[in-house]
Amino acid sequence: MxxxxxxxxxxxxxxxxxxxxxxxxxxxxxxxxxxxxxxxxxxxxxxxxxxxxxxxxxxxxxxxxxxxxxxxxxxxxxxxxxxxxxxxxxxxxxxxxxxxxxxxxxxxxxxxxxxxxxxxxxxxxxxxxxxxxxxxxxxxxxxxxxxxxxxxxxxxxxxxxxxxxxxxxxxxxxxxxxxxxxxxxxxxxxxxxxxNVLLTGLLLAQRHDHSDSLAAPQAAVRPGTVKRAVDIIEARADEPLTVAELASAVGRSVRSLEAGFQRYVGMSPMSYLRQVRLARVHHDLLAADLAAGVTVTEVATRWGFTHLGRFAAAYQERYGEPPSQTLRSGSDASSKVRCE
The missing domain is CATH 2.60.120.10 (Jelly Rolls)
Structure with a gap:
C-alpha cells in the first residue's frame, strides 16, 4: 500500500x-x-x-x-x-x-x-x-x-x-x-x-433521508415500456448510456425499469446492454484487418469493456472461442477473399 x-x-x-x-x-x-x-x-x-x-x-x-x-x-x-x-x-x-x-x-x-x-x-x-x-x-x-x-x-x-x-x-x-x-x-x-457507479453507489452506501424509499419494492413496468428501452439500447449501444438515462427516456424509475427487464427479458438493462455490446465487438472483430494493427483491446475498449479479463470470459462463454481467435478468423477470411 x-x-x-x-x-x-x-x-x-x-x-x-x-x-x-x-x-x-x-x-x-x-x-x-x-x-x-x-x-x-x-x-x-x-x-x-x-x-x-x-x-x-x-x-x-x-x-x-x-x-x-x-x-x-x-x-x-x-x-x-x-x-x-x-x-x-x-x-x-x-x-x-x-x-x-x-x-x-x-x-x-x-x-x-x-x-x-x-x-x-x-x-x-x-x-x-x-x-x-x-x-x-x-x-x-x-x-x-x-x-x-x-x-x-x-x-x-x-x-x-x-x-x-x-x-x-x-x-x-x-x-x-x-x-x-x-x-x-x-x-x-x-x-x-x-x-454512474459513483453517484448510485453513494446513494445506496450512505444513509440519508430517502434511503427507505430507495429500499422499498416497486412494481415492474409493462412490456411495451421494456420494448422501447430495448430499442434505445440497440440504437445507442455506442453511447455512454446509463440505466438512469434509459429510465428517464422511457418515463419510468430506474427500479421499475429494472424489475420490468428482469420479468420480460430475464436480465437487467445493463446486462442486456453488455450483451448488445458483446455482439458489436464480435461483429467488429470478424470485420477487422489484423494486418492493419487492429487489436482485441482496442475493439473491446471502444465498446466500453474496461476489465479485459472479465470481457474475455464473457466473450468465450457466448461465442465458444476467445476474442483473439475471432480476430484471426475474420482476418484470414478477409485475406482469402482478397486473394480470390
Whole structure:
C-alpha cells in the first residue's frame, strides 16, 4: 500500500503546493467550495498540497496539510462532499452532528449546512466532490419522482463494510486511472459508467433521508415500456448510456425499469446492454484487418469493456472461442477473399 506522504495520489494533477495558508485557501476554494483555513498552532510550518482531477460531475482530490489546521465553510450550496482520511484524523461538525474521521470512517457533507473541520498535523485525505444538481437528478431517476430538497446524508460513513467499502474501492480505482497517462477514463463509455457507479453507489452506501424509499419494492413496468428501452439500447449501444438515462427516456424509475427487464427479458438493462455490446465487438472483430494493427483491446475498449479479463470470459462463454481467435478468423477470411 502506498504511503500518501511519500508518494501522493494524483501527482500528475497538481493544483498547488505552498507554504502560504491564504494561497491554499484561495486555490482550494476554486476547486471545491469557498473555504477559510487557519493554522491551529503558532509558528507551525505550513506545507499544503492539493492534487485534483474531475470526471464529469465528480471531482476527486488529494489534500494534505503538514500543520494542524482549522477549515470552515459558508453554507454549502452547489455540491456534496465526502472526505476520506488516508493518514491521521479529522474532527468534523455539520448541521449539529459531529464525527471523528479516520481511514475507516469518512465524513459526508450535505448542502444547506455550515461545515467545520479540524485537521491533525500531517493529515492527508481523499476529498470527493459531487455536483448537487447531478446527484439529486440521479436520485430522482432512481425514485421516479422529484426531489425538492437537498439530500440529508448522515455525517459519518463506515468504510469497512458493505456498500461503503465497495464505493471506496471505486473511488480508489478512479484515482489509479487518473494517475495513468493512458487511463481508460478518457473513453466516454467508461467515464459515463464510472460516474454512474459513483453517484448510485453513494446513494445506496450512505444513509440519508430517502434511503427507505430507495429500499422499498416497486412494481415492474409493462412490456411495451421494456420494448422501447430495448430499442434505445440497440440504437445507442455506442453511447455512454446509463440505466438512469434509459429510465428517464422511457418515463419510468430506474427500479421499475429494472424489475420490468428482469420479468420480460430475464436480465437487467445493463446486462442486456453488455450483451448488445458483446455482439458489436464480435461483429467488429470478424470485420477487422489484423494486418492493419487492429487489436482485441482496442475493439473491446471502444465498446466500453474496461476489465479485459472479465470481457474475455464473457466473450468465450457466448461465442465458444476467445476474442483473439475471432480476430484471426475474420482476418484470414478477409485475406482469402482478397486473394480470390
Amino acid at each position: 502506498r504511503d500518501p506522504l511519500r508518494e501522493p495520489p494524483l501527482a500528475r494533477h497538481l493544483v498547488y503546493r505552498t507554504s502560504r495558508i491564504d494561497e491554499a485557501s484561495e486555490l482550494s476554494s476554486s476547486v471545491y467550495c469557498p473555504i477559510q483555513l487557519r493554522v491551529r498552532e503558532r509558528q507551525a510550518r505550513v506545507d499544503a498540497q492539493l492534487n485534483a482531477a474531475s470526471l464529469g460531475v465528480v471531482t476527486v482530490g488529494y489534500a494534505r496539510y503538514e500543520a494542524a489546521v482549522h477549515l470552515t465553510t459558508d453554507e454549502l450550496v452547489s455540491s456534496y462532499h465526502v472526505n476520506i482520511p488516508l493518514t491521521g484524523r479529522t474532527r468534523s461538525t455539520c448541521g449539529g452532528q459531529e464525527v471523528i474521521s479516520s481511514p475507516t470512517r469518512a465524513a459526508v457533507f450535505s448542502p444547506g449546512k455550515h461545515v467545520a473541520v479540524d485537521w491533525e498535523r500531517d493529515c492527508a485525505q481523499l476529498a470527493v466532490k459531487l455536483e448537487r444538481r447531478a446527484l439529486e437528478q440521479h436520485l430522482e431517476r432512481l425514485l421516479g419522482r422529484p426531489v425538492r430538497h437537498p439530500i440529508r446524508f448522515d455525517l459519518g460513513m463506515d468504510l469497512t463494510t458493505g456498500l461503503a467499502a465497495s464505493w471506496l474501492a471505486a473511488v480508489r480505482w478512479l484515482v489509479s486511472e487518473f494517475e495513468r497517462s493512458d487511463g481508460i477514463v478518457a473513453q466516454p463509455l467508461v467515464a459515463a459508467h464510472l460516474e
